[in-house]
Amino acid sequence: MFVVFNSTEASRASLVSETLLKLHFWVPPLSNPPTPPPPPPPTAPPISCHVDEAARHPSEELTENATDGGIAKGSTIGILLDFSRRIMIFLINDEQQGPVAFEGLEGVYYPAISINRNVQVTLHTGLPIPDFYTPGEADPTGSVC
Numbered sequence: 306m307f308v309v310f311n312s313t314e315a316s317r318a319s320l321v322s323e324t325l326l327k328l329h330f331w332v333p334p335l336s337n338p339p340t341p342p343p344p345p346p347p348t349a350p351p352i353s354c355h356v357d358e359a360a361r362h363p364s365e366e367l368t369e370n371a372t373d374g375g376i377a378k379g380s381t382i383g384i385l386l387d388f389s390r391r392i393m394i395f396l397i398n399d400e401q402q403g404p405v406a407f408e409g410l411e412g413v414y415y416p417a418i419s420i421n422r423n424v425q426v427t428l429h430t431g432l433p434i435p436d437f438y439t440p441g442e443a444d445p446t447g448s449v450c
Contacts (some may be wrong), residue, residue, distance in 0.1 A: 307385070324448070328414040343355055355432065376397060380397055380398055381396075381397070381398050382395070382396070382397055383395065383396035383397070383399065383432075383435070384396075384416075385434070385435070385438065386410070386414070387440055388410075389437075389441060390408075390440075391407050391408065391409050391410045391411060391441060392405045392406075392407060392408050392410065393410055394438075396435065399435050401435075401437070
């Protein structure tokens with residue numbers, strides 16, 4: 306899904322969909338002193354969504370948890386950042402995709418999207434919070450609803 310690094314080096318993270326779009330975040334350098342090595346990648350495997358089997362990436366690593374048919378023409382891909390709880394979740398057509406994707410987020414994030422040719426994307430920012438989600442302080446039980 307994403308690989309997020311919090312370090313002083315520029316780092317890259319991406320959500321992969323080989324046929325439709327890729328979402329990327331670039332984290333710029335924050336200081337000039339010598340930088341420590343980046344932390345190891347998260348233990349959760351990457352997740353990708355594809356329209357069909359032909360769209361799968363040749364790397365098993367990227368397709369291990371793939372979802373066929375999850376994204377199609379007209380789909381809405383949502384990214385919900387809750388800075389009070391310091392979490393990020395992903396949605397497709399207003400349905401949460403898996404558990405909380407990232408916890409303990411801090412810093413600045415710069416969204417970017419790359420797509421294949423002949424694909425159109427419309428960006429909508431500042432949308433209302435989905436009905437199922439209750440923003441606020443971190444819930445000790447781990448529920449976001």
